[in-house]
Structures are given as structure tokens and as C-alpha cells.
Amino acid sequence: MAENIEVDIKVPNQTRYLGLIGKIGEDIARTLKRYRGDREELAYHMNLVLTEAMTNAIRHANEDDPAREVHITISIVDRTLSIKVYDQGQGFDVTTLPTPDFRGLNEHGRGVYIIRSIMDTVCYRRHNKGHVLEMTKVLP
Amino acid sequence: MILKIEEQGQVVLIEIKEERLDAHNSGELKAEMLKLFDEGKNNILIDLKDVRFVDSSGLGSLVSGFKNASARNGNLKLCGLQPQVKSMFELTRLHRVFEIFPGAEEALASF
Helix, strand or coil, rough: CCCEEEEEEEEEEEEHHHHHHHHHHHHHHHHHHCCCHHHHHEEEHHHHHHHHHHHHHHHCCCCCCCCCCCEEEEEECCEEEEEEECCCCCCCCCHHHHCCCCCCCCCCCCCHHHHHHHCCCEEEEEEEEEEEEEEEECCC | CCCEEEEEECCCEEECCCCCEECCHHHHHHHHHHHHHHCCCCCEECCCCCEEEHHHHHHHHHHHHHHHHHHHHCCEEEEEECHHHHHHHHHHHHCCCCEEEEEEHHHHHHC
């Protein structure tokens, strides 16, 4: 039997909701019936990707405006994990940022590198009045 | 953010009593460390034993503390990393930057 999951959630544009969304990602990883990899690692990675992508949407795209909203969808269909984070901003294309210089001690710039390291594909495009960061990964 | 801060000789031990160190609360840790630097306390040990999750902002706050301590001829060291947290330091190569100890006792003795 196919194990298809889709979660759709909207939260205010505030970092206080990062933990809630990260936890939902972790719980999905722990609940998957047929996952053959390291489940706790997948849980951490889902929490991390959701946290990093939401932080970019909240801080950069939505410019910390508490009146805006972040829309997140998490789906697993035919072993492909797809995470989409929709913002309501002018656009902050994380896919064009350079890989951080690991010799330097920069305080910022690691979030996108982390997303790219974990997910197979990362793409940022226009959507309605904002943008969407789409990330996919084929699960073992 | 809940922090337990205590002086142990020349070292200030900060225990982070939170499950997450992330974009929501890492600014507070950074501000707390800046306060210590202003008071001339430049040797800091951060105990992460209660922290289950760190994101890039959390790492950024630790890098900020490390840079400030080093610039003042002090040091910032870490201890008590849970395995998943440790793997974050490896992913971002920061395990080569920080001195990381299993527990607070060994870390305190190293200053």
C-alpha cells in the first residue's frame, strides 16, 4: 500500500513558530512506515531544513514583518520528500548564494549550505504575491 | 531563553537550559556573552548537554562568541554536545574551530 502524506500549515511570520514546525517534521520522520535509513537522522534533518527555510522566509523575504505569514507544505509521495516554504516578500533567492568559506569565521551564510547539503534539489521561484522555496529529496 | 551562568574561577560557565538553540533564541545568547565581554570576562565555557537541536543561527551565535573571546585574548570552548548536535559542527567544519570536550569538568581544567 502506498504511504502518501501531505501536511499543509500556515503560521505568523515569527521565529517563535520555528520549534512547532520543526517538531512536525521530526514526527513525520519518526512515523514513516517504510523508511530504511537512520530515522533519527532524518528527523533531525527535516527539523533543520524546515527551520532554515522558514528563518530565511521570516527574516529575509518577509523582512520580519509580523503581519505577514509563512505557508509550509510537507509531502511524501512515492518516496519523494518535498518541502515547500512560501513567503510573501520581494524575493530572496537563496539558490544563488555562494558556498560559505569554511576558513573564514563568518557568523552568517551557513543556512543555505545546510539545506543544499541535505536535500537533492533546491529551487526558488515566484508564486502569486510572493515566492516559494521548493526542496526535494528521494528517501531510501 | 533559560541560561544558567556561573563563575568557576577565571571561567564563566554557561549552561544552555533549552532544547533548541535556533534563530528564535540565539540572539539572547549572543547578547548575554557580549555583556560578559564588557565586564572583562573573556573565558567562556558553553555546556550544550540539554540542547537537542542547533541550527545555523545557533552556530552563528557561538562563532560570534568565539571571535569576541579570541579578540580579547580569551577563549570560548564547548562541552556536552549530543551526537546530532556534534554532526552539525562536522557538516559546517566548525569542529575544527572550537575546542570541544565531553564534559564540563575536563573543559574547565583545560583553560
